[in-house]
Amino acid sequence: MNFLVVDHVSHTYFTEKAAVTALENVSLEIEKGEFVSFLGPSGCGKTTLLSIIAALIQPTKGSVILEGEKVHSIHPSVGYMLQQDYLFPWKTIEENILLGLTIMGMNSNEAKQRALDLLSRIGLKGVETYYPNQLSGGMRQRAALVRTLATDPKILLLDEPFSALDYQTKLKLEELVWKTLKEYKKTALLVTHDIGEAIAMSDRIFLFSAKPGRLVRTFIVPKELRNLSPFHSRNHTTFSELFQFIWKELDSLEANE
Amino acid sequence: MKQTNNQIQVLHEQYVIRLKQEKRWVRFFQLLIFVAFFSLWEIASRNHWIDPLLFSSPSTIWKLFVQKIADGSLVSHTGITLGETIIGFMLATFAGTFFAALLWWFPRLSKIVDPYLVILNAMPKVALGPIFIVALGPGFTSIIAMGTIISLIITTIVVYTSFKEVDPNYIKVLKTFGASRFQCFKEAVLPSSFPTIISTLKVNVGLSWVGVVVGEFLVSKQGLGYMIIYGFQVFNFTLVLLSLLVIAFLATIMYQIVGWIERKLIKNR
Numbered sequence: 001m002n003f004l005v006v007d008h009v010s011h012t013y014f015t016e017k018a019a020v021t022a023l024e025n026v027s028l029e030i031e032k033g034e035f036v037s038f039l040g041p042s043g044c045g046k047t048t049l050l051s052i053i054a055a056l057i058q059p060t061k062g063s064v065i066l067e068g069e070k071v072h073s074i075h076p077s078v079g080y081m082l083q084q085d086y087l088f089p090w091k092t093i094e095e096n097i098l099l100g101l102t103i104m105g106m107n108s109n110e111a112k113q114r115a116l117d118l119l120s121r122i123g124l125k126g127v128e129t130y131y132p133n134q135l136s137g138g139m140r141q142r143a144a145l146v147r148t149l150a151t152d153p154k155i156l157l158l159d160e161p162f163s164a165l166d167y168q169t170k171l172k173l174e175e176l177v178w179k180t181l182k183e184y185k186k187t188a189l190l191v192t193h194d195i196g197e198a199i200a201m202s203d204r205i206f207l208f209s210a211k212p213g214r215l216v217r218t219f220i221v222p223k224e225l226r227n228l229s230p231f232h233s234r235n236h237t238t239f240s241e242l243f244q245f246i247w248k249e250l251d252s253l254e255a256n257e
Numbered sequence: 258m259k260q261t262n263n264q265i266q267v268l269h270e271q272y273v274i275r276l277k278q279e280k281r282w283v284r285f286f287q288l289l290i291f292v293a294f295f296s297l298w299e300i301a302s303r304n305h306w307i308d309p310l311l312f313s314s315p316s317t318i319w320k321l322f323v324q325k326i327a328d329g330s331l332v333s334h335t336g337i338t339l340g341e342t343i344i345g346f347m348l349a350t351f352a353g354t355f356f357a358a359l360l361w362w363f364p365r366l367s368k369i370v371d372p373y374l375v376i377l378n379a380m381p382k383v384a385l386g387p388i389f390i391v392a393l394g395p396g397f398t399s400i401i402a403m404g405t406i407i408s409l410i411i412t413t414i415v416v417y418t419s420f421k422e423v424d425p426n427y428i429k430v431l432k433t434f435g436a437s438r439f440q441c442f443k444e445a446v447l448p449s450s451f452p453t454i455i456s457t458l459k460v461n462v463g464l465s466w467v468g469v470v471v472g473e474f475l476v477s478k479q480g481l482g483y484m485i486i487y488g489f490q491v492f493n494f495t496l497v498l499l500s501l502l503v504i505a506f507l508a509t510i511m512y513q514i515v516g517w518i519e520r521k522l523i524k525n526r
């Protein structure tokens with residue numbers, strides 16, 4: 001049985017001026033423990049699809065099925081990480097990473113301790129009493145990851161989590177996030193418009209086209225890359241082959257428009 | 258290397274000295290204006306360049322001040338006005354924030370009452386004074402109502418606007434954890450609006466003084482506003498000016514206290 005099924009999902013936004021179809025008839029399946037990427041130009045409905053999977057919005061048509069059950073309302077098994085860290089500036093790092101636990105009423109000492117342990121595992125020991133503006137962009141995004149993982153979700157939705165970072169920080173964080181998620185055996189769904197990032201991090205890549213957002217192709221990342229960490233994956237010969245291949249595919253998509 | 262370090266240190270010291278000098282000059286001129294103003298007033302009054310009956314003089318005001326302190330009347334009038342102002346200003350801030358929260362909670366309500374808020378805000382609130390006195394009686398309650406109403410509407414509007422402008426992504430973060438509407442309000446909407454609430458406090462301090470003093474004009478029983486109107490009626494302008502100076506002094510102190518609270522509360526942003 002599939003872990004997550006997106007079944008014929010369409011979504012249209014209604015505004016006073018127009019009805020914008022952000023997604024059209026998207027169907028896909030994700031296995032437990034898989035790391036997949038949604039790749040596509042901006043405006044192709046990637047964020048919309050994540051919001052639908054997280055049940056933040058209801059699709060106009062179709063449904064999302066998680067572990068055999070239709071998703072109706074916000075589900076504790078789903079963790080969502082936004083494009084920017086959105087740490088609350090008036091809370092300390094500790095208060096920030098415990099936010100999800102507090103909201104869900106799961107703030108047992110055990111859970112708190114696990115979150116704090118995770119914080120130090122991820123290289124942020126000793127910043128618990130700091131405020132977010134005292135941390136660098138990369139550190140903040142790591143704290144945001146801890147906040148998302150603290151509630152122990154089964155699937156992680158990552159919406160362009162590295163796009164606001166400088167290149168070097170981004171590479172380091174890709175590495176860290178990949179290793180952390182593999183270690184905790186999390187299923188993950190990464191949204192990106194960076195081909196390299198998609199190849200380096202994921203097992204499968206879903207390619208979307210814009211206006212309206214459609215799933216056009218699925219690429220399976222070769223085995224030899226899948227088991228390598230993002231950094232090593234980028235140095236592998238297969239990497240650039242796949243990169244070229246996807247690049248051409250994206251190019252022809254744009255040409256067809 | 259060491260030499261350049263020394264040089265930089267010397268330059269830095271010079272820079273700090275210049276900053277200090279600048280500060281001293283500013284202080285000096287501020288003091289100069291103060292002293293010049295009161296001296297000129299005193300001299301002008303003594304030499305009858307201005308009518309001492311109308312404009313009094315610092316020394317006469319001082320004598321009256323000492324006398325009024327001694328008989329206890331200044332302290333009691335000041336205490337009453339200060340109390341009314343603080344209550345009015347707190348009521349306006351809390352009630353305004355509460356109304357803003359209601360509007361945020363019920364978006365349809367906010368759409369419905371929007372034009373009425375605009376009308377109420379545009380209206381000169383002190384004109385409501387006589388109505389308060391008729392409705393609430395000529396006393397304490399009416400005066401506090403004046404001190405409150407004068408800043409209540411604007412507080413509601415400003416705080417509500419800031420509630421609405423909270424970055425929706427903070428709310429999205431909370432919602433992904435399944436937060437209720439109340440949790441969203443408590444964790445994101447309210448705290449991110451604190452700076453706005455504090456800055457309305459600053460405006461409200463000034464406004465509440467206006468409301469309370471006008472209220473005391475109308476009720477005319479006690480307080481600094483009463484002292485002004487009484488002094489005016491018996492042609493004792495020394496009393497009027499004394500009351501004015503006390504109000505200016507207290508309003509400044511309250512403003513400073515709010516400024517201090519502001520620095521304490523929002524140091525992390």
Ligand SMILES: Nc1ncnc2c1ncn2[C@@H]1O[C@H](COP(=O)(O)OP(=O)(O)O)[C@@H](O)[C@H]1O
Pocket residue numbers: 013014015020021022041042043044045046047048049
């Ligand atoms: N709240 C909204 N109201 C109206 N249109 C929206 C809204 N959110 C997104 N859209 C539109 O839907 C399309 C897809 O948006 P989005 O899912 O954010 O794409 P992506 O994340 O791939 O950049 C865009 O054309 C965008 O303008």
Ligand SMILES: [Mg+2]
Pocket residue numbers: 046047048
């Ligand atoms: Mg997006």
